[in-house]
Amino acid sequence: MHTMFRIAALAASTLLLAGPALAPAASASTLVAAAATGAHGAAQVVTIGNLEISGGFSRATLPNAPVGGGYLTITNKGSEADRLVGAASPVAGVTQIHEMKMEGDLMKMNEVPDGVEIPPGATVTLKPGGLHIMFMQLTGPLVEGTSIPLTLTFEKAGSVEVQLSVESPAAKGPAEDHSAHGG
Numbered sequence: 001m002h003t004m005f006r007i008a009a010l011a012a013s014t015l016l017l018a019g020p021a022l023a024p025a026a027s028a029s030t031l032v033a034a035a036a037t038g039a040h041g042a043a044q045v046v047t048i049g050n051l052e053i054s055g056g057f058s059r060a061t062l063p064n065a066p067v068g069g070g071y072l073t074i075t076n077k078g079s080e081a082d083r084l085v086g087a088a089s090p091v092a093g094v095t096q097i098h099e100m101k102m103e104g105d106l107m108k109m110n111e112v113p114d115g116v117e118i119p120p121g122a123t124v125t126l127k128p129g130g131l132h133i134m135f136m137q138l139t140g141p142l143v144e145g146t147s148i149p150l151t152l153t154f155e156k157a158g159s160v161e162v163q164l165s166v167e168s169p170a171a172k173g174p175a176e177d178h179s180a181h182g183g
């Protein structure tokens with residue numbers, strides 16, 4: 001009996017450690033996110049404060065590919081603006097929030113300097129060809145059918161972990177050109 005209890009306690013503390021620096025309100029969201037991970041698919045919805053995060057996915061990468069992308073939808077159901085200011089994942093050495101812009105005839109991507117504003121009542125979608133999460137210095141290939149953890153940090157709502165389902169390399173849009181990163 002004691003052994004079982006200790007294992008359960010260990011699992012719980014590991015879960016909490018997975019989301020660093022969480023406010024008490026955010027811990028509940030993290031637990032919800034972890035509980036929903038078993039159900040594979042893009043249907044996962046995670047709530048933190050007034051923000052609802054849904055439709056998270058990534059795309060499978062080739063072996064030795066240096067970068068991958070992350071995509072999701074954020075809806076602000078509150079009456080105040082919030083801002084996505086950070087992203088982190090154990091699958092990448094560096095995780096950034098990117099935007100894509102036309103420079104002359106070239107589509108280029110850059111890290112957003114001030115994060116992404118989520119206005120009250122608005123839905124902001126990070127999608128292929130637009131705003132996206134960029135996983136750089138991948139620790140290994142992203143494998144279709146698996147899911148990868150992503151911790152998002154918001155200016156007001158705090159941090160929350162979501163799971164991105166890894167889909168086919170061309171899922172939900174044309175493949176992005178990541179050659180601008182130069183590896």
Ligand SMILES: [Cu+2]
Pocket residue numbers: 098109110132133134
């Ligand atoms: Cu990018």
